[in-house]
Amino acid sequence: MKNVVLILFVGLLTTGFTQETKAPKVQTIEVKTSAICGECKERIENTLNFTKGVKFAELDLETNIITIKYKTADVTDVQIKKIIADIGYHADEVERSGEAFKNLPGCCQDPNAKCAVKKKE
Numbered sequence: 001m002k003n004v005v006l007i008l009f010v011g012l013l014t015t016g017f018t019q020e021t022k023a024p025k026v027q028t029i030e031v032k033t034s035a036i037c038g039e040c041k042e043r044i045e046n047t048l049n050f051t052k053g054v055k056f057a058e059l060d061l062e063t064n065i066i067t068i069k070y071k072t073a074d075v076t077d078v079q080i081k082k083i084i085a086d087i088g089y090h091a092d093e094v095e096r097s098g099e100a101f102k103n104l105p106g107c108c109q110d111p112n113a114k115c116a117v118k119k120k121e
Contacts, residue, residue, distance in 0.1 A: 026055065028069045029077050034090040035064055036111045043108070047087055051075065 035044055041059045044066060048057035053074025059066040068080055084091035088100035088108070101109065 025072060026069060027072050027077075028067065029080070030065050030067050031081060031084065031091050033059065033064050033066055033084060034096065035059055035061065035066075035108075037061070037107050039105060040089065040108050043087060043104075044084060044089065047083060048080065051080075051083060054080070 033040075033044065035041060038061070041061055044059055045057050048054050048066070048068060053071040054068060055071065056069040057066060066084070070077075070080060081091035081094040085094045085096050086100055088096050088102075088104045090096045
C-alpha cells in the first residue's frame with residue numbers, strides 16, 4: 001500500500017513539473033508608429049480592426065503608439081507589425097514598405113502638411 005501511495009505521489013509531482021505554461025489567449029501590445037495625422041490613424045485602425053485575430057486597435061496621435069489587443073491563436077505580434085509596415089508606416093523596429101509609403105496621401109508623408117496633427121512641444 002505504501003508503494004502505491006508513493007508511486008501516485010511521485011507521478012503527481014512529476015506531471016506538475018513537466019506541464020508547460022500556456023501563453024495567454026489574448027494579448028495586448030503597444031507599437032510605436034510613424035503615423036502623423038488623422039488619416040493615418042483611420043487607415044491603421046481600420047486595417048488592423050478588420051484583421052483576423054485583432055480584437056481592438058487604437059492609435060494615440062499624441063504619442064504615435066498604437067495599442068492592439070489580439071488573439072494569439074490567430075495572429076502574432078510580428079505579423080501585426082508587418083501589416084502596419086505594409087500599409088506604409090514604421091512599426092517599432094520594422095521598417096515601412098517604401099512602395100506603400102509612396103502611395104500614402106501627401107499629408108501622411110509630410111509632418112508639415114496641412115492635415116498633419118501638430119505635436120505638443
